[in-house]
Amino acid sequence: MMSGHIAISIIGGIGFGLAAIGSYLGFRQHVKWAGSLLRVAALVAIAVGAAHLLRAVAGLGAVGALQNDFSAAVLLAGLIGLVGLGTHFSASLKGLDGFLFLVAAAVSFTGAATTNAPRADMxxxxxxxxxxxxxxxxxxxxxxxxxxxxxxxxxxxxxxxxxxxxxxxxxxxxxxxxxxxxxxxxxxxxxxxxxxxxxxxxxxxxxxxxxxxxxxxxxxxxxxxxxxxxxxxxxxxxxxxxxxxxxxxxxxxxxxxxxxxxxxxxxxxxxxxx
Amino acid sequence: MRTLVVGCNHRSAPVEMRERIAFDEAAAARALAQFREAFPAAECVLVSTCNRLELYVARPVHGQPRIAEVMEFIGRCHGVPASTFASGLYSFEDVEAVRHLFRVAGSLDSMVIGETQILGQVKTAFEQAQAAGTVGRTLNDLFQRAFRVAKCVHSTGITAGRLSVGSTAVDLARQIFSRFDDKTAMIVGAGKMGELTLVHLLETKPGRLWVTNRTDARAAELADKIRRRHGVPAEVVPYAQWIDRLADVDILISSTGSHEPILTAAQFKPIPRRRGYRAILLIDIAVPRDIEAAVGEDDSVFLYNIDDLQQVTEANLAQRRQAIGRAQEIVEAEVLQYVRTQDRQDLGPLVATLRRHFQTVGDQEFARILPKLTAPSQRDRELIQQMLHRVTQKLLHNPIHLLNNHADNGTTRIYADMLRTLFDLHEEEAKAAPPAEQGPTDGS
Structure with a gap:
């Protein structure tokens, strides 16, 4: 289970990290394929997180899944990533997506370090x-x-x-x-x-x-x-x-x-x- | 094919000369048609802008036109002898011509280095030549490569920032405000410099435009001028009220001849509160300054005086200069790569001519000794011919191998020309050369 969590964290972190790099290459270096890199990387990271959450809900129930620190981190990273994607498509919020993807990557990586301490019965x-x-x-x-x-x-x-x-x-x-x-x-x-x-x-x-x-x-x-x-x-x-x-x-x-x-x-x- | 360029620009020829030989769109179309008629085996792209006129030509290695003929062609198009403008023209051939085009498209040869307009102009000229049917494979490859090089050059940051005070002010306004249709701009003073900056600012299409001046008549005159020239309605604000109206202003351009500040920190103090602490851009281009420096200390105020704006443009210029080195490296690498590819393509016909030349010499010698042999059998004839063929192959093996190897380090052309001269292949090669591919290309 732990190695699965680490893999999801790393995929999410790298995905959002690449999206942040894509954002930088796009607005500073005007690299043509940067937008595609950003979108694909962010979508992969979000999709992996969403798949994990769905699996956790199916296995543990909604309460159990949300009580889990790792799942909470994945959810937060995914939500921040979604806002990042939203700002990416907004012409008046140029450049903000890169910052948001960086935060999402940090949250995602942090998820790997969460403990599996016993939870209160909820x-x-x-x-x-x-x-x-x-x-x-x-x-x-x-x-x-x-x-x-x-x-x-x-x-x-x-x-x-x-x-x-x-x-x-x-x-x-x-x-x-x-x-x-x-x-x-x-x-x-x-x-x-x-x-x-x-x-x-x-x-x-x-x-x-x-x-x-x-x-x-x-x-x-x-x-x-x-x-x-x-x-x-x-x-x-x-x-x-x-x-x-x-x-x-x-x-x-x-x-x-x-x-x-x-x-x-x-x-x-x-x-x-x- | 050989590439050459003949032309003039803002450095080589004064404006009087440039305007004498400039081509407008219709004249360029006529000239391209004439060129196609005069030199059917050659290709041509004509670039004519306010700062330059250039004819890019690709001709068969031994074909026409040469540089002098291109100059005469330009003269013929304008009905003037080439001698009247030849002193202002420059010309480059082969590698130099390729380098020149890459530099032009990448705006390294422009009056304002890093301006991007030239790339669009070169593209338009190329498309016009395509439509006129004067672009073949050589110029198509060359120009497509030039457009790619220009993009790489632009990515070095050479196009970053703007270089005039007016356009820099507009850039700053765009970084502060996201929309302008709900903004109010005001100009204080009816001076030339202020008007120039305002004209740049009109690019943003502000919602309201107010004009004020110590003399109301001059303010009305300026408002009227803006209305007539730019179609923007401008309202005249009495000078006594302008500070009071600041609460509604988002962008202020100040350019009066006053010797004392016309806006002090004390006068400005209540304004931010009345504005709801919304951001305000103050552009003070007057000398002496119209706005006290302390006004800019408020969080909501972005105050730029003439030195600040010049500092910004200097920084932009410095950034462009830094990028020039990298841009030139890109151009050099691309020139080398293009020339190598081109040399490889030119090598085929030369090698064929060389083989044919040796084969002809062998055949001639064979025909000369044949009558002297006593009743040679068919087998003897075949053996002698095989021997001659093998000798030819062995003699040519090294030179051809050398040529192919040097295609990678860019000296093929020297060796190829040397071989042409040593074996007198010019005429033979010209005879064997197929007519150049002509006609519009898809530009892909």
Whole structure:
């Protein structure tokens, strides 16, 4: 089983990595076949992940499959890859696909290192499915928003340094990046909130946690911090125009950092998920 | 086939001379038809742009036209003697001609190195020659290769960035804004430089265009000029109101003759808030500067003065210069590869002529000694003929082997010409040469 997981991780990681290389070759070197490489590599990686998930659901059931850290990583990588493919086909988000495929590749490779620690018994808790899906989707939106933030900061820096315009036209304009970066947290935040609430509900129904300080679990604490950051970002982008442009991009980037940390903590040291 | 090019460009001939021998589309079509009539065995592509006129010709090794004949042909097309413009012409043959075409198509020979327009112009000229039936196998191969080389050259980054202040400003605007139909552009001052930059900016088709100037009449004059020349409606904004209107402006071009800044940080301070912190591009091309540098410190402001824009264009130029070396390496490698292929193709007829030449000498000697032999039997005749054939084969084995080997290191042509001279094969080869393949090719 482990060697199968490693193979899926490596195929996914290499596929998304090649897609990122295809994106780079396309927008920097104008290589003709780069687009085909990107699409084929990304589709292969997504297809391998989807096949694994279907097999896991068929074998373990939806709850069992989603409870598995490896499957969660595969799902997240696939979702990020899908967003990457979407941005690849969008003329106004040029260059963003490469960043997203890189993140998808990293998530995919990380999947190989996940532990097969014993899981809490969730077999009879269908709400867990929505909890896991909500977290995966919200993480995808936050990561896409964070990547747009990073791209915004890079383009912004290039424009302010005033040293040549070689990148001009190769990467998306600031306005598009800002719009994309504003929408992603707005889509992800309700799902993230739902994920936390269902998580709390799950904790309340776990007798093994009733006499422990579960609220001090690092996953919970970091999720709460991330929730506060995104709550502020969403409120600011809806109500206060002062969080725009570079400031919004910086916040999205911090959010991305937090999500990455949450992901690793959840994968490797969370008691709530064991 | 031998390739040659005769022509002139912005370096070799002044504009007065270039315009005298330039071809428009109709004249080029007539010239190609005339060429086909005058030199039916040769191929020709005529490239005529504002900066260059070039005739690329492929002729049989011993056929016509030669360089002087091409010059006369150009003169004949324009009804002027070749001597009146010959001083401004250059000509290249064989490897040099191939190299020149690759450099031209890759824009290494252009006035602005890295401009991509020339590739389109060469393609159009090639297609016109195809339609006129003056492109055969040699020029088809050569031009298809040139288009591939141009693509490789462009991938070195030689076409990156733009080199004028106006077009650089447009590039910057395009990197900041994703659409322009909802944007407002404003020009402050009615100076020539500002107008030039604005004309570049009109490429983006901004939703609204405002013009302001200290003298309202000049602003109205500029607005009217823009409306007439570019078909873009421009609204005149009273000078006293322009700072107030900044809240609605997305792109500002400032080019006044003021000795003091017309927009200070203090005046600009409330603007970002009123704009909802949307990005604003300020292009200050006035000297002395119109906009205080501190205005650019706000996160939502992208302020470029004339030095910044020149710095950007310099950086673009430096990047292109860096790419030139790599581009030239690509051209040289492709020239060598093309010449090798071409040499291999030219080798076949030469080897056949050489064999025929030796065979003829053998046959002549055989015919000369035959009457002197006393009643040779049929068997004796066959043995003597076999011996002569073997001697010929053995004598030719080494030179032909050498020729084939040198096709790989690019010196075949020297050896081939040497053999032609040593054995006086020019006439024989010309007689044996089949007529050149003519007619339109599919360009694939």
């Amino acid at each position: 077999t009879h808790r269908p709400w867990f499915i929505s909890h896991a899906l909500a977290f995966s989707l919200s993480a995808t939106f936050f990561i896409a928003g964070g990547v747009a933030g990073v791209a915004y900061l890079l383009v912004n820096r290039m424009l302010r340094r005033k040293r040549g315009t070689s990148l001009v036209g190769s990467v998306a304009p600031l306005e598009s990046l800002e719009r994309f970066g504003r929408w992603m947290p707005l889509l992800g935040f309700p799902l993230f909130t739902y994920g936390i609430l269902t998580g709390l509900y799950g904790v309340a129904h776990r007798p093994d946690l009733s006499h422990t300080a579960w609220y001090l679990d690092l996953t919970f604490l970091l999720s709460a911090v991330a929730w506060a950051v995104y709550a502020y970002l969403c409120a600011a982008s809806l109500r206060g125009p002062h969080i725009r442009g570079r400031r919004a991009a910086v916040l999205s980037t911090y959010g991305l950092g937090l999500i990455v940390v949450v992901f690793f903590v959840r994968e490797f040291s969370s008691r709530l998920h064991q």
